[in-house]
Amino acid sequence: GENVEQHPSTLSVQEGDSAVIKCTYSDSASNYFPWYKQELGKGPQLIIDIRSNVGEKKDQRIAVTLNKTAKHFSLHITETQPEDSAVYFCAARGAGSYQLTFGKGTKLSVIP
Amino acid sequence: DARVTQTPRHKVTEMGQEVTMRCQPILGHNTVFWYRQTMMQGLELLAYFRNRAPLDDSGMPKDRFSAEMPDATLATLKIQPSEPRDSAVYFCVEDSANYGYTFGSGTRLTVV
Numbered sequence: 001g002e003n004v005e006q007h008p009s010t011l012s013v014q015e016g017d018s019a020v021i022k023c024t025y026s027d028s029a030s031n032y033f034p035w036y037k038q039e040l041g042k043g044p045q046l047i048i049d050i051r052s053n054v055g056e057k058k059d060q061r062i063a064v065t066l067n068k069t070a071k072h073f074s075l076h077i078t079e080t081q082p083e084d085s086a087v088y089f090c091a092a093r094g095a096g097s098y099q100l101t102f103g104k105g106t107k108l109s110v111i112p
Numbered sequence: 113d114a115r116v117t118q119t120p121r122h123k124v125t126e127m128g129q130e131v132t133m134r135c136q137p138i139l140g141h142n143t144v145f146w147y148r149q150t151m152m153q154g155l156e157l158l159a160y161f162r163n164r165a166p167l168d169d170s171g172m173p174k175d176r177f178s179a180e181m182p183d184a185t186l187a188t189l190k191i192q193p194s195e196p197r198d199s200a201v202y203f204c205v206e207d208s209a210n211y212g213y214t215f216g217s218g219t220r221l222t223v224v
Binding site: 034036042043044045046049089091098099100101102103104105 | 116143162207
């Protein structure tokens with residue numbers, strides 16, 4: 001089955017700086033890669049996703065890049081704000097599969 | 113605002129007791145998953161249904177866990193008998209064409 005590795009497990013940045021979280025996946029046929037943000041006491045919320053036919057996607061301060069050859073994808077948050085502090089999860093869905101396989105999460109702390 | 117509703121939000125029970133968690137999907141006629149979240153294991157898939165039919169429950173301990181979807185508006189996850197190692201946050205997730213993979217707020221289960 002699919003295996004997703006996520007790094008780093010914790011990340012601290014100064015407000016206004018950029019944050020980058022990286023994930024690798026094992027199934028070369030995986031075709032869908034969402035990112036989730038989980039705040040304390042809440043369920044993960046989808047913040048951005050990318051499909052295998054696209055190399056990059058951007059939504060305001062958030063962007064995701066996908067390198068299919070290397071089987072890795074990354075989340076980029078620019079101009080970080082304190083409200084960006086949360087746990088972020090990457091996930092991958094294998095071709096012909098319904099379920100998502102999640103990374104172990106990155107706890108992002110934005111220091112004012 | 114799309115929302116998957118889970119009840120109860122919190123449950124504390126004694127070892128050996130039966131626990132029932134409920135989920136009301138947004139639409140119902142899609143794929144509905146049960147995931148478990150712990151600090152050690154992260155987000156683990158327990159079971160899922162597509163159009164109410166069970167497709168995969170290989171992630172569940174079969175001797176104590178059962179998942180059902182008696183109708184399109186209700187999915188249940190039961191644990192009988194519960195054990196301390198079952199303490200976790202249980203999420204219901206629905207995958208729909210309009211909203212993607214949407215998490216419920218979760219049920220935090222503590223077995224003492």
